[in-house]
Amino acid sequence: xxxxxxxxxxxxxxxxSGGDDSNGNGSALFEFTIASDYRASQEVxxxxxxxxxxxxxxxxxxxxxxxxxxxxxxxxxxxxNGRDAKKKVxxxxxxxxxxxxxxxxxxxPGFSRRSVPDPxxxxxxxxxxxxxxxxxxxxxxxxxxxxxxxxxxxxxxxxPDVLPRG
Amino acid sequence: xxxxxxxxxxxxxxxxRIIEFTNNKILDEGxxxxxxxxxxxxxxxxxxxxxxxxxxxxxxxxxxxxxxxxNVNNKIKQKNGQLRLTNIKPQIFEVFVITKLNNLFRxxxxxxxxxxxxxx
Numbered sequence: 001x002x003x004x005x006x007x008x009x010x011x012x013x014x015x016x017s018g019g020d021d022s023n024g025n026g027s028a029l030f031e032f033t034i035a036s037d038y039r040a041s042q043e044v045x046x047x048x049x050x051x052x053x054x055x056x057x058x059x060x061x062x063x064x065x066x067x068x069x070x071x072x073x074x075x076x077x078x079x080x081n082g083r084d085a086k087k088k089v090x091x092x093x094x095x096x097x098x099x100x101x102x103x104x105x106x107x108x109p110g111f112s113r114r115s116v117p118d119p120x121x122x123x124x125x126x127x128x129x130x131x132x133x134x135x136x137x138x139x140x141x142x143x144x145x146x147x148x149x150x151x152x153x154x155x156x157x158x159x160p161d162v163l164p165r166g
Numbered sequence: 167x168x169x170x171x172x173x174x175x176x177x178x179x180x181x182x183r184i185i186e187f188t189n190n191k192i193l194d195e196g197x198x199x200x201x202x203x204x205x206x207x208x209x210x211x212x213x214x215x216x217x218x219x220x221x222x223x224x225x226x227x228x229x230x231x232x233x234x235x236x237n238v239n240n241k242i243k244q245k246n247g248q249l250r251l252t253n254i255k256p257q258i259f260e261v262f263v264i265t266k267l268n269n270l271f272r273x274x275x276x277x278x279x280x281x282x283x284x285x286x
Contacts (some may be wrong), residue, residue: 038194063226063257070193070228120266126240128233131265135229138264164264 027096033088036081036106041073041089048093048102055097061158064139065100068154069093071132072104080106080150099141099157110148138164173201176208182284183208184277186220192231202234206241215247218280222253232267239271248272252280 028051034040045066052065073089081087087107094101119130137143142155173192177184185205192198209215217238235251242249251273254262262268274280 038196042194060257066226067228067261070226074228074230125266125270126236128236129229131229131232134265135261164260 027094030091030093030095032091034091035085036077036083036087036089037085038074038077041077044091045069045073048091048095048100051093051095052100055095055158057158061156064164065102065156068136068140068156069102069104071136072102072152072154075132075152076104076106076108079111080108082108097158099155101153101155103151103153105147105151108150110150112149113145172204173197174204176204179281181212182216182218182281184218184220186222187224190223190225192224192227194228195230198228198230198234202237205238209238209241209245209247212247214245215242216284217242217247218250218252218277218284220253220277221251221255221258224258225255227258227261229265232261232265236267236270248284250274250280250283252277 030044030048030051032044032047034044048069049062049066052062057065073091076089077083081089089107090103090105092103113133116133117124117130119125119127119134124130136152136154139156140154141157141159142153144153145151146153171188173187173189175186175188177186185208187201189197192201205217208217219235239249249272251271253276254273259268259273262271262273272283274283
Protein backbone atom coordinates (compact mmCIF):
# COMPACT_ATOMS: atom_id res chain seq x y z
CA UNK A 1 0.00 0.00 0.00
CA UNK A 2 2.93 2.35 0.53
CA UNK A 3 4.62 1.66 -2.75
CA UNK A 4 3.88 3.72 -5.78
CA UNK A 5 5.31 3.39 -9.23
CA UNK A 6 9.00 2.82 -9.37
CA UNK A 7 9.17 1.91 -5.71
CA UNK A 8 11.70 -0.60 -4.54
CA UNK A 9 12.56 -2.18 -1.28
CA UNK A 10 15.80 -3.05 0.43
CA UNK A 11 16.49 -4.99 3.57
CA UNK A 12 19.57 -5.00 5.69
CA UNK A 13 22.00 -2.19 6.04
CA UNK A 14 24.47 -3.53 3.54
CA UNK A 15 21.99 -3.68 0.78
CA UNK A 16 21.46 -0.70 -1.43
CA SER A 17 17.81 0.11 -1.10
CA GLY A 18 15.31 2.58 -2.32
CA GLY A 19 14.92 3.72 -5.84
CA ASP A 20 12.56 5.65 -7.99
CA ASP A 21 12.09 6.93 -11.46
CA SER A 22 14.56 9.38 -12.86
CA ASN A 23 12.51 12.52 -12.17
CA GLY A 24 12.25 11.73 -8.48
CA ASN A 25 8.47 11.53 -8.34
CA GLY A 26 8.14 7.90 -7.33
CA SER A 27 8.02 6.54 -3.83
CA ALA A 28 10.97 4.94 -2.16
CA LEU A 29 10.72 2.56 0.75
CA PHE A 30 13.72 1.80 2.92
CA GLU A 31 13.93 -0.78 5.67
CA PHE A 32 17.01 -1.41 7.78
CA THR A 33 17.79 -3.38 10.91
CA ILE A 34 21.10 -2.37 12.45
CA ALA A 35 23.10 -2.96 15.62
CA SER A 36 23.15 -0.15 18.19
CA ASP A 37 26.15 1.41 16.58
CA TYR A 38 26.71 5.01 15.56
CA ARG A 39 28.59 4.18 12.36
CA ALA A 40 25.83 1.87 11.16
CA SER A 41 23.32 4.59 11.99
CA GLN A 42 25.29 7.07 9.90
CA GLU A 43 25.24 4.73 6.90
CA VAL A 44 21.47 4.39 7.14
CA UNK A 45 21.06 8.15 7.42
CA UNK A 46 23.29 8.72 4.40
CA UNK A 47 21.22 6.31 2.29
CA UNK A 48 17.91 7.88 3.26
CA UNK A 49 19.21 11.42 2.87
CA UNK A 50 20.62 10.58 -0.57
CA UNK A 51 17.06 9.92 -1.70
CA UNK A 52 15.63 12.91 0.20
CA UNK A 53 18.18 15.24 -1.41
CA UNK A 54 17.01 14.25 -4.91
CA UNK A 55 13.40 15.20 -4.27
CA UNK A 56 13.69 18.95 -4.70
CA UNK A 57 12.26 19.60 -1.25
CA UNK A 58 12.61 23.01 0.31
CA UNK A 59 15.89 23.29 2.23
CA UNK A 60 13.97 23.70 5.49
CA UNK A 61 12.21 20.36 4.85
CA UNK A 62 15.52 18.63 4.16
CA UNK A 63 16.97 20.16 7.33
CA UNK A 64 13.97 18.93 9.35
CA UNK A 65 14.19 15.38 7.97
CA UNK A 66 17.92 15.16 8.68
CA UNK A 67 17.50 16.52 12.19
CA UNK A 68 14.56 14.25 13.05
CA UNK A 69 16.30 11.17 11.66
CA UNK A 70 19.53 11.90 13.53
CA UNK A 71 17.80 12.59 16.84
CA UNK A 72 15.44 9.60 16.59
CA UNK A 73 18.24 7.16 15.78
CA UNK A 74 20.52 8.56 18.46
CA UNK A 75 17.71 8.27 21.02
CA UNK A 76 17.09 4.65 20.00
CA UNK A 77 20.77 3.70 20.27
CA UNK A 78 21.65 5.67 23.39
CA UNK A 79 18.53 5.89 25.52
CA UNK A 80 16.43 3.03 24.10
CA ASN A 81 19.00 0.29 23.65
CA GLY A 82 21.51 1.75 26.09
CA ARG A 83 24.26 1.19 23.47
CA ASP A 84 23.90 -2.56 23.92
CA ALA A 85 25.41 -3.92 20.70
CA LYS A 86 23.20 -7.01 20.89
CA LYS A 87 20.06 -4.90 20.67
CA LYS A 88 18.86 -3.81 17.24
CA VAL A 89 17.35 -0.66 15.83
CA UNK A 90 14.74 -0.98 13.10
CA UNK A 91 14.33 1.91 10.67
CA UNK A 92 11.72 2.36 7.99
CA UNK A 93 11.51 5.39 5.69
CA UNK A 94 8.94 6.10 3.01
CA UNK A 95 9.79 9.05 0.86
CA UNK A 96 7.77 10.54 -1.95
CA UNK A 97 7.55 13.92 -3.63
CA UNK A 98 5.42 15.39 -0.84
CA UNK A 99 6.77 13.99 2.43
CA UNK A 100 8.98 11.61 4.37
CA UNK A 101 7.52 9.16 6.86
CA UNK A 102 10.08 7.65 9.20
CA UNK A 103 9.70 4.91 11.79
CA UNK A 104 12.46 4.14 14.31
CA UNK A 105 12.04 1.31 16.78
CA UNK A 106 14.43 0.08 19.43
CA UNK A 107 14.58 -2.98 21.72
CA UNK A 108 14.91 -1.08 24.98
CA PRO A 109 12.58 -0.94 27.98
CA GLY A 110 10.47 1.85 26.49
CA PHE A 111 9.61 5.11 28.19
CA SER A 112 6.79 7.48 28.88
CA ARG A 113 6.89 10.70 26.89
CA ARG A 114 5.47 12.55 29.88
CA SER A 115 8.43 11.52 32.02
CA VAL A 116 10.83 13.60 29.92
CA PRO A 117 11.07 17.11 31.39
CA ASP A 118 10.70 20.22 29.24
CA PRO A 119 14.30 21.24 28.45
CA UNK A 120 13.26 24.85 27.79
CA UNK A 121 12.17 25.51 31.37
CA UNK A 122 14.61 27.88 33.13
CA UNK A 123 15.62 25.20 35.65
CA UNK A 124 16.52 22.78 32.84
CA UNK A 125 18.26 25.18 30.48
CA UNK A 126 21.75 24.36 31.74
CA UNK A 127 21.25 20.58 31.71
CA UNK A 128 23.29 18.84 29.05
CA UNK A 129 20.63 16.40 27.83
CA UNK A 130 16.93 16.06 27.07
CA UNK A 131 16.65 18.12 23.90
CA UNK A 132 16.37 15.44 21.21
CA UNK A 133 12.67 14.74 21.67
CA UNK A 134 11.88 18.43 22.00
CA UNK A 135 13.62 19.12 18.67
CA UNK A 136 11.87 16.22 16.92
CA UNK A 137 8.48 17.49 18.03
CA UNK A 138 9.29 21.01 16.84
CA UNK A 139 10.48 19.94 13.40
CA UNK A 140 8.04 17.21 12.31
CA UNK A 141 4.39 17.55 11.27
CA UNK A 142 3.21 14.36 12.94
CA UNK A 143 4.77 12.38 15.74
CA UNK A 144 3.47 9.22 17.38
CA UNK A 145 5.01 7.06 20.09
CA UNK A 146 3.78 3.49 20.39
CA UNK A 147 4.78 0.09 21.79
CA UNK A 148 5.50 1.59 25.19
CA UNK A 149 7.72 4.32 23.73
CA UNK A 150 9.93 1.93 21.78
CA UNK A 151 8.51 2.90 18.42
CA UNK A 152 8.52 6.43 17.02
CA UNK A 153 6.72 7.36 13.81
CA UNK A 154 7.27 10.78 12.26
CA UNK A 155 5.96 12.52 9.18
CA UNK A 156 7.70 15.54 7.70
CA UNK A 157 5.82 17.24 4.85
CA UNK A 158 7.40 19.51 2.29
CA UNK A 159 5.61 22.52 3.71
CA PRO A 160 8.25 25.01 4.81
CA ASP A 161 5.80 27.59 6.14
CA VAL A 162 4.58 25.35 8.92
CA LEU A 163 7.72 24.24 10.71
CA PRO A 164 9.45 24.45 13.05
CA ARG A 165 7.14 25.21 15.91
CA GLY A 166 9.01 27.22 18.50
CA UNK B 167 42.48 5.30 5.81
CA UNK B 168 42.92 9.00 5.16
CA UNK B 169 43.79 11.10 8.17
CA UNK B 170 40.79 13.15 9.17
CA UNK B 171 40.92 16.91 9.63
CA UNK B 172 40.65 18.06 13.26
CA UNK B 173 37.05 19.17 13.97
CA UNK B 174 38.15 22.61 15.17
CA UNK B 175 40.89 25.10 14.43
CA UNK B 176 42.10 27.33 17.24
CA UNK B 177 43.63 30.80 16.86
CA UNK B 178 44.14 33.62 19.35
CA UNK B 179 43.55 37.32 19.44
CA UNK B 180 45.04 38.87 22.57
CA UNK B 181 43.64 36.75 25.41
CA UNK B 182 40.66 35.47 23.38
CA ARG B 183 40.73 31.96 21.96
CA ILE B 184 38.88 31.76 18.66
CA ILE B 185 37.58 28.30 17.85
CA GLU B 186 36.29 27.63 14.36
CA PHE B 187 34.39 24.43 13.58
CA THR B 188 35.89 22.89 10.46
CA ASN B 189 33.11 20.40 9.63
CA ASN B 190 29.69 21.37 8.31
CA LYS B 191 28.12 18.90 10.74
CA ILE B 192 28.45 18.68 14.52
CA LEU B 193 26.48 15.51 14.99
CA ASP B 194 28.27 12.36 15.89
CA GLU B 195 29.52 11.48 19.30
CA GLY B 196 33.12 10.88 18.29
CA UNK B 197 33.29 14.29 16.66
CA UNK B 198 31.62 15.95 19.64
CA UNK B 199 33.90 14.21 22.14
CA UNK B 200 36.93 15.37 20.14
CA UNK B 201 35.67 18.96 20.14
CA UNK B 202 35.07 18.76 23.89
CA UNK B 203 38.58 17.36 24.41
CA UNK B 204 40.05 20.30 22.46
CA UNK B 205 38.03 22.95 24.30
CA UNK B 206 38.48 21.76 27.89
CA UNK B 207 42.25 22.48 28.07
CA UNK B 208 41.58 25.97 26.67
CA UNK B 209 39.22 26.55 29.58
CA UNK B 210 41.59 25.01 32.12
CA UNK B 211 44.74 26.84 31.00
CA UNK B 212 43.83 30.33 32.27
CA UNK B 213 42.10 31.82 35.30
CA UNK B 214 39.26 33.48 33.41
CA UNK B 215 38.95 31.93 29.96
CA UNK B 216 37.59 33.89 27.00
CA UNK B 217 36.34 31.66 24.21
CA UNK B 218 34.75 32.59 20.90
CA UNK B 219 33.08 29.80 18.92
CA UNK B 220 32.68 30.51 15.21
CA UNK B 221 29.90 28.51 13.50
CA UNK B 222 30.47 29.88 9.97
CA UNK B 223 30.93 26.39 8.49
CA UNK B 224 28.19 24.63 10.44
CA UNK B 225 25.04 23.50 8.61
CA UNK B 226 23.83 20.81 11.02
CA UNK B 227 24.08 20.21 14.72
CA UNK B 228 22.49 17.65 17.02
CA UNK B 229 21.12 17.79 20.53
CA UNK B 230 24.31 15.99 21.61
CA UNK B 231 26.29 18.95 20.24
CA UNK B 232 24.06 21.33 22.21
CA UNK B 233 24.80 19.28 25.33
CA UNK B 234 28.54 19.69 24.71
CA UNK B 235 28.13 23.47 24.26
CA UNK B 236 26.18 23.71 27.52
CA ASN B 237 28.89 21.76 29.29
CA VAL B 238 31.50 24.19 27.91
CA ASN B 239 29.36 27.15 28.99
CA ASN B 240 28.99 25.73 32.52
CA LYS B 241 32.74 25.17 32.84
CA ILE B 242 33.52 28.71 31.67
CA LYS B 243 30.92 30.17 34.01
CA GLN B 244 32.44 28.31 36.96
CA LYS B 245 35.68 30.18 36.29
CA ASN B 246 34.00 33.53 35.71
CA GLY B 247 35.12 33.38 32.11
CA GLN B 248 33.30 34.53 28.99
CA LEU B 249 31.87 32.61 26.04
CA ARG B 250 30.56 34.03 22.78
CA LEU B 251 29.02 32.29 19.77
CA THR B 252 29.07 33.85 16.32
CA ASN B 253 28.30 33.41 12.60
CA ILE B 254 25.39 31.06 13.27
CA LYS B 255 23.38 30.39 10.11
CA PRO B 256 19.62 31.03 10.25
CA GLN B 257 18.61 27.34 10.24
CA ILE B 258 21.00 26.62 13.11
CA PHE B 259 19.97 29.73 14.99
CA GLU B 260 16.41 28.42 14.84
CA VAL B 261 17.56 25.32 16.75
CA PHE B 262 18.90 27.61 19.49
CA VAL B 263 15.60 29.53 19.55
CA ILE B 264 13.44 26.38 19.75
CA THR B 265 15.51 25.06 22.64
CA LYS B 266 15.62 28.58 24.16
CA LEU B 267 19.39 28.28 24.31
CA ASN B 268 19.60 31.69 22.64
CA ASN B 269 18.75 32.91 26.16
CA LEU B 270 21.62 30.97 27.71
CA PHE B 271 24.40 31.75 25.23
CA ARG B 272 25.62 35.14 24.12
CA UNK B 273 25.23 34.93 20.36
CA UNK B 274 26.75 37.73 18.28
CA UNK B 275 26.10 38.31 14.55
CA UNK B 276 29.73 38.67 13.39
CA UNK B 277 33.15 37.74 14.62
CA UNK B 278 34.14 41.39 15.10
CA UNK B 279 30.94 42.05 17.09
CA UNK B 280 31.81 39.07 19.24
CA UNK B 281 35.43 40.14 19.74
CA UNK B 282 34.47 43.65 20.86
CA UNK B 283 31.78 42.26 23.21
CA UNK B 284 34.30 40.64 25.56
CA UNK B 285 34.73 42.55 28.80
CA UNK B 286 38.35 43.40 29.64
